[in-house]
Amino acid sequence: xxxxxxxxxxxxxxxxxxxxxxxxxxxxxxxxxxxxxxxxxxxxxxxxxxxxxxxxxxxxxxxxxxxxxxxxxxxxxxxxxxxxxxxxxxxxxxxxxxxxxxxxxxxxxxxxxxxxxxxxxxxxxxxxxxxxxxxxxxxxxxxxxxxxxxxxxxxxxxxxxxxxxxxxxxxxxx
Ligand code: GDP
Ligand code: MG
Numbered sequence: 001x002x003x004x005x006x007x008x009x010x011x012x013x014x015x016x017x018x019x020x021x022x023x024x025x026x027x028x029x030x031x032x033x034x035x036x037x038x039x040x041x042x043x044x045x046x047x048x049x050x051x052x053x054x055x056x057x058x059x060x061x062x063x064x065x066x067x068x069x070x071x072x073x074x075x076x077x078x079x080x081x082x083x084x085x086x087x088x089x090x091x092x093x094x095x096x097x098x099x100x101x102x103x104x105x106x107x108x109x110x111x112x113x114x115x116x117x118x119x120x121x122x123x124x125x126x127x128x129x130x131x132x133x134x135x136x137x138x139x140x141x142x143x144x145x146x147x148x149x150x151x152x153x154x155x156x157x158x159x160x161x162x163x164x165x166x167x168x169x170x171x172x173x174x
Contacts, residue, residue, distance in 0.1 A: 007055045008167055010160075011074050013062050013099045014084035015092040019119035022150035023084065024060035027160055049164040056160065075106040080113040080163050087118045087147065088126040093133070100141045113166030114143035117159060122149040 012020040021041070025031065028043030043058040062074055083099050085092040096116060103114065118134040131147055138145035144162060148155040 007057050008164065009077055009079045010056055010058045010082060010163055011062070011078035011080075012058065012060050012082050012084060013074065013096075013103075014082075014117075015086075015089070015095045016063060018084045018086040018089065018092050019148075019150045020062065020082075020084050021060050023082070023117070023119065023148065023156060023159070024058050026150060026153060026156045027056075027058055047160060047164065049161045049168075054164040054167075056164070058160075072106075075103055078112065080115075080167050082115050082117055082159065082163065083143075084117045084119050085129065086120045087129045087131075087134070088120050088123045090128040093118075093129045093137070097137060097141065100143065104141075111170055113163060113170060114141075115159065115162055115166070116141065116143050116145045118145070118147040119150055121147040121154065122152050 012024055014020050024041060024043055028041075028045060030043075041060045043060070044056075045058075046053050046055045059074070059078075061070065064070060081103060083096045085096040100114065100116070103112070116134065116138045118129060118131070134147065135145050144166060146155055146159050146162060148159055150156060
């Protein structure tokens with residue numbers, strides 16, 4: 001249907017503990033700690049970006065189970081991807097690169113929007129990945145980059161608006 005056509009499916013990827021669910025919950029406007037216990041969730045919300053409404057369906061389901069099926073599904077179904085690592089966890093940064101490579105392999109012929117997100121920027125003293133390393137990685141992997149703090153709600157709005165802009169840019173150039 002027409003309405004389904006402009007719902008943008010956004011998939012969160014990244015290692016356990018990097019802040020995927022925290023970012024998704026902020027997007028969904030849910031701060032309730034009871035719901036926060038759930039392993040996977042989908043958030044449906046409209047936002048205004050540059051004066052135009054966008055309907056986003058954000059999937060926080062990557063860790064719902066460990067099956068190949070789910071992970072394949074995730075790689076196939078997104079209109080856009082948010083690959084999250086924690087700036088306090090080098091291994092999660094390396095995992096983010098792996099995920100980017102996997103995604104490129106899976107969606108070779110498509111130019112899907114991807115934003116690499118370095119979350120937990122508030123944890124200054126336990127930082128293991130610099131902002132320069134994050135930026136450089138995004139250049140290599142040809143995607144956008146932003147650092148966020150879900151704890152401080154810093155840059156979270158910009159992240160989701162950025163995703164919408166990336167999707168629109170590609171649609172307009174077709
Ligand atoms: P997920 O496993 O990727 O879904 O990560 P969660 O959203 O469950 O977050 C894992 C832990 O990191 C939780 O204890 C969060 O409260 C914490 N966390 C998430 N984002 C941030 C952040 O930006 N700053 C800080 N200090 N902690 C965060
Ligand atoms: Mg989670």
